[in-house]
Amino acid sequence: MTSKPRDAATATSPLGLLLITGAVATVGLLIVAPLASVFVDAFSNGPQAWWEALAHDPDTRHAIWLSLTVAPIAVLINTIFGVAAAWLVARFRFPGRSLLVSLFDVPFSVSPVVAGLALVLIFGRQGLLGPTLASLAVKVIFAWPGLVLATTFVTLPLVVRELIPVMEAIGPEEEMAAVSLGANGWQVFWRVTLPNIRWALLHGVVLANARAMGEFGAVYVVSGHIAGATDTMPLRVEKLFQEYRTPASMAVASVLAALALLTLVAKVFIERQLETESKELEAARAPGADTDPTTGGLGP
Amino acid sequence: MSIRVDGVSKSFGAFKALDNVSLDVPQGTLLALLGPSGSGKTTLLRIIAGLEWPDSGRIAEDGTDITDRHARQREVGFVFQHYALFRHMSVFENIAFGMRVRKAPQAEVKARVDELLHLVRLDNLGSRKPAQLSGGQRQRVALARALAIRPRILLLDEPFGALDAKVRVELRQWLRRLHDEIGMTTVFVTHDQEEAFELADEVVVMNEGHVEQRGKPEEVFDKPATPFVMDFLGNVNVYHGRVENGLAFWHGVPINYPDYPHAQAREARVYLRPHELDIARAPSGGTSEAHVGTSLAATVLRQTRTGPITRITCQPRQGGSDLHVDLPSAAARELGLQPGESVSITPRHVRVFLPDPEYVI
Numbered sequence: 283m284t285s286k287p288r289d290a291a292t293a294t295s296p297l298g299l300l301l302i303t304g305a306v307a308t309v310g311l312l313i314v315a316p317l318a319s320v321f322v323d324a325f326s327n328g329p330q331a332w333w334e335a336l337a338h339d340p341d342t343r344h345a346i347w348l349s350l351t352v353a354p355i356a357v358l359i360n361t362i363f364g365v366a367a368a369w370l371v372a373r374f375r376f377p378g379r380s381l382l383v384s385l386f387d388v389p390f391s392v393s394p395v396v397a398g399l400a401l402v403l404i405f406g407r408q409g410l411l412g413p414t415l416a417s418l419a420v421k422v423i424f425a426w427p428g429l430v431l432a433t434t435f436v437t438l439p440l441v442v443r444e445l446i447p448v449m450e451a452i453g454p455e456e457e458m459a460a461v462s463l464g465a466n467g468w469q470v471f472w473r474v475t476l477p478n479i480r481w482a483l484l485h486g487v488v489l490a491n492a493r494a495m496g497e498f499g500a501v502y503v504v505s506g507h508i509a510g511a512t513d514t515m516p517l518r519v520e521k522l523f524q525e526y527r528t529p530a531s532m533a534v535a536s537v538l539a540a541l542a543l544l545t546l547v548a549k550v551f552i553e554r555q556l557e558t559e560s561k562e563l564e565a566a567r568a569p570g571a572d573t574d575p576t577t578g579g580l581g582p
Numbered sequence: 583m584s585i586r587v588d589g590v591s592k593s594f595g596a597f598k599a600l601d602n603v604s605l606d607v608p609q610g611t612l613l614a615l616l617g618p619s620g621s622g623k624t625t626l627l628r629i630i631a632g633l634e635w636p637d638s639g640r641i642a643e644d645g646t647d648i649t650d651r652h653a654r655q656r657e658v659g660f661v662f663q664h665y666a667l668f669r670h671m672s673v674f675e676n677i678a679f680g681m682r683v684r685k686a687p688q689a690e691v692k693a694r695v696d697e698l699l700h701l702v703r704l705d706n707l708g709s710r711k712p713a714q715l716s717g718g719q720r721q722r723v724a725l726a727r728a729l730a731i732r733p734r735i736l737l738l739d740e741p742f743g744a745l746d747a748k749v750r751v752e753l754r755q756w757l758r759r760l761h762d763e764i765g766m767t768t769v770f771v772t773h774d775q776e777e778a779f780e781l782a783d784e785v786v787v788m789n790e791g792h793v794e795q796r797g798k799p800e801e802v803f804d805k806p807a808t809p810f811v812m813d814f815l816g817n818v819n820v821y822h823g824r825v826e827n828g829l830a831f832w833h834g835v836p837i838n839y840p841d842y843p844h845a846q847a848r849e850a851r852v853y854l855r856p857h858e859l860d861i862a863r864a865p866s867g868g869t870s871e872a873h874v875g876t877s878l879a880a881t882v883l884r885q886t887r888t889g890p891i892t893r894i895t896c897q898p899r900q901g902g903s904d905l906h907v908d909l910p911s912a913a914a915r916e917l918g919l920q921p922g923e924s925v926s927i928t929p930r931h932v933r934v935f936l937p938d939p940e941y942v943i
Binding site: 455456458459460461462463464465466469473474477478562563565 | 670679731
């Protein structure tokens, strides 16, 4: 927002100052202070202790490794699903389309714990698919496939939600042009669609990854909380905390927090790119540079 | 390559975009599909390109049925309304796209793109991105990209719609020359009659999903076949009159209309074009009659000059809506009419349409 004289006047008025102070205090108290305290606690015994807490505890090492495996798999599934679903919704009109779009949002509105329980009810030993899975000797609940399912579920809307508006704004014309020039479906996707949506896709992927790394509720239910087997980083943080090993807990938490800060930086960078692209799109739609907007109709 | 459209219909939900349309486009013709928005002209163009499927009817190229052939196999050059250039590709890569997806050798691609860049007079702009080009330049890139695949027909959707007046006229003339050089069968869609008449060999006027009239520009302009065409071509004075005994009456002025020899009077619409009216200063002292012979008595309200044409707006003596008369500006200056002067207006051509043609025996 540009600061106009009026804004400046409002800002220096007593009410303005009060509101600004209130906002800064809220952000400081709710966001900055807790985040800073995580790092302060994590490093309270020095960097040596921090490193040992992370690297020398096999259960913590496993938790980090598990998170770094489960999250990318979930994000990859989401990326493929998100692109396909967004393409379907943005390019086609069919009965049930708006219902489908609302269904994409279910993971946001459902509590993660409920989502985890639902997965147990389907994939658990007493669940709907339990006997089938047992006969195939596939373990889903209390094993890493369950973690992937739960993580995929809670992050489901992030990529598709990001892509739908962007694909709708771009419109189908470039893709149609590619088809009329002889491109097949894959060529259209790789050469035209993907380059056009790449920043929006990356934005969705970064958000989905952050959410996947930090997911607690759904994963808590399906994991069974087995140290060294199904504990992810957030679960490990909680377990260490419950065991009164606060510095170790905070060390793992600091890794998660650092990841969040990295995500934030990546997000800001990507959002700038997105803004540039949407301006370019507008410019491409607008008449060209040689056009004088004042000359409307055809001269005599 | 000739195109034959045979009985094509297409609906979008309840909206009937095309209703049993048939059309022949002979080899080498430059044909304009002219009509208001929603008349189905763009849908027809897309169906010819294979970008849209007809609900019924067939499309043939040179006698070969291509209705079921996918757009990418039709070898049709299509220029989109807003050009649809690939934003993230350079001008060079945009033009090369059709050859790249066909896996043409690099040397061949380079030679062809350079040739096309030269053809569309963008020799040094190959490395630019579409966003760095003016509207007219983008239009020419879109054209070069469509021509790069050596299409057998060229289809253009509102090719000049987004350009300003000066660039539009230049590009129009350029496209006409290009067509004369290449001689490719070309169909373009437009809602601008001037564009259609100046550029096309043949004009097809469309309305509400069907063809109203087809003909050479001067035929369509001089002999509009239907009230719609007359209205759409615009700038027309429309009056409610009546017909009886081989005469049509417009403000009581009798006009020969041998198509209706019946004695029973019927209502009719009388169309007069502003440039087909003669205007003269009424003899001084004037008459209070509504008309003298075949001329209408009227009073000058105002004159508006738009370049070479001056439009004189008159109020018929008898009342009714204003009447426009277009004169070459030089003639208008010579005549030197002032507001409030009495004039007599004589139509050189009149068109009469009866409201329900099927009612006529």
